[in-house]
Structures are given as structure tokens and as C-alpha cells.
Amino acid sequence: MINAENRIDMKTLQEYLIKKGINPSFQRLKILEYLMENNTHPTVDNIYNALINIIPTISKTTIYNTLKLFVEKNLAQTITIDENEVRYDGNVEPHAHFKCIKCGKVYDIKIDSANFDYNEVDGHKVLECHIYFKGICKNCINM
Amino acid sequence: MINAENRIDMKTLQEYLIKKGINPSFQRLKILEYLMENNTHPTVDNIYNALINIIPTISKTTIYNTLKLFVEKNLAQTITIDENEVRYDGNVEPHAHFKCIKCGKVYDIKIDSANFDYNEVDGHKVLECHIYFKGICKNCINM
């Protein structure tokens, strides 16, 4: 879906929203575009601060509403790697995350899908499995 | 540390706090006792509502302060399995958690320590590894 310059055309995004049963308003398109083009696991505030330059009238309420809708329709997932900061990820495939305690950046980590393949643990039915790491990222380790 | 009735005597708790470099005030002892006797991964509110019956003057500020101190001194760890609810766990050994999406209960899951033994992922230095599952617990699955 993403080309070499990490840009996605609006038409593709629009079709994606419709396919998922979401009315493709301009705000929703831009929020989806931001999620797709930046795999930085943004907070609501991150998205708001980026989009206020493009849509000066956008409100945080709309961002909250839209992200909630995206999570319900499985276009995004929430990441709660740290207390008091909910982040959003447009990648809904199973994968792990790594958060650097120095720079705060959150990286995607590919994990052997076998490690994710729990049907049950201790007799409980497993529907989701989340894995995250904390430490020093490779950019910070040499500083 | 815990006997058959899941009760711990105050003397033992007091020695534990002192060993960890914490002045054993009555409030701190009771918060530690609650954590140790209830492995229910309580929120600040859970602890407050339980202790207000024992110490009618206790404040949430004290609970926040004390838990922060316990985490610093490695007597407890925070669990952020769901956005907007920080839970505390008196078990600081590496282990996974399972949260039931029906009843909301959080269970401890023993995990082969080999699965926790990452030194590095993708070149990043790993200091902590957290794993949690969501699904339907064995008590809710037959209801």
C-alpha cells in the first residue's frame, strides 16, 4: 500500500476505509494517512499537533472519535507500553514493540509467529498476545 | 513468606521493608500486606477502598507515594495491561499476565524463563520483557 517515498495516494486510503465499512471523511483520511506514513506509534497529541497544520480546525475530539472507530473496525491497535500514554499503531499484524528508555522511541519488532501462537494458557482461552521490551535502543547505546 | 491461610505476620513484613531500605510505617506495612495477601493486581483505587476500612484517615496520596516507593525499591511492579488503569503486582519475578475480557480479572501466568531471556532484539539492548494475554478465562468460558 505504501510506495517508495512512504506516501500513499488518497484514492487508495479512501478505498481502504470503505472496504472496512467507514465513511471516508477528510479528517478520517488524514488521520489514517498519518498512521500509515508514520510508523512512530503516535499518541493522540502527536497526531493532533501534526494535523493542526493541515486542518487548522481539527479538534482532539475528532481524533479520539476516529481512533476509537479505527480500533473497533480493526484498522489500528492501541499500545499501552507505558502508563499514562496510549499510543496507536496502524499495523494490526501481530508484532512486538521495543521502547527506548533514553529517547522514548518505540520500534516494531518482528517476532517468530510461533511465539505468538498461544491458543490457551493455564486453561484460559487466548485471543490476543502482546509482547513488549524496554531497554536502550541501538542509536542511544553508543552515546 | 505467606502461610497456609494466606496471612503474613507484621513482624515479617516489617523486616522485609527494613531489608529493602524502607522505613516501616503503619500505612506502608498495610499497603504491603494488601499487595502480598491479594495477588489480584489491584489498582490504587482497589487498595484505597480496602484500606479505608482499616485506616479511616488514609489518603490516596499516601497510596500513590507508597506504591511509587515500592516500585523504586523493587518491592512491586506496575502492570499496564489496559490503557488508563495502572495495576500493581507484589510479585517482582518475571512472569506473564492474562486478563479476562469478560470478568476483568488478571491472572499470573508462569512462563518458561527461556522465553523471557532476550539480551537484545534488532540490535537494541533489552532490559525488560513484558508479556500479556487477553481472552476469556476458564471460569467465564463455560458461562
Added chain:
DNA sequence: GTATCTGCAAAACATTTGCAATTCT
């Protein structure tokens, strides 16, 4: 014209902070 979507303002929560009162030794 009716449904939906947006965004302001207020409300609802959780957590932190400043500070004064209390407790402990």
C-alpha cells in the same frame, strides 16, 4: 431533508504537587 460527522465547552477521572499538620525518635 435527514443522517452523519465535527468540534467546542464542560465534565469526569486519574495522578501529581505544594504545603501544613502530624508522627516518630
Added chain:
DNA sequence: AGAATTGCAAATGTTTTGCAGATAC
């Protein structure tokens, strides 16, 4: 008395809610 601890009240920050106006079909 002096240092640490506690707890009230206010501040902060994030997310939700109610609702009125705007937009889309």
C-alpha cells in the same frame, strides 16, 4: 527539636460526554 511521613486541597493532564452547528448525500 528535627527529620520523615501523612493527607488535604488545588493543579495538571488526559479522555469522555452533551450538544449545537456544519457537512454530505
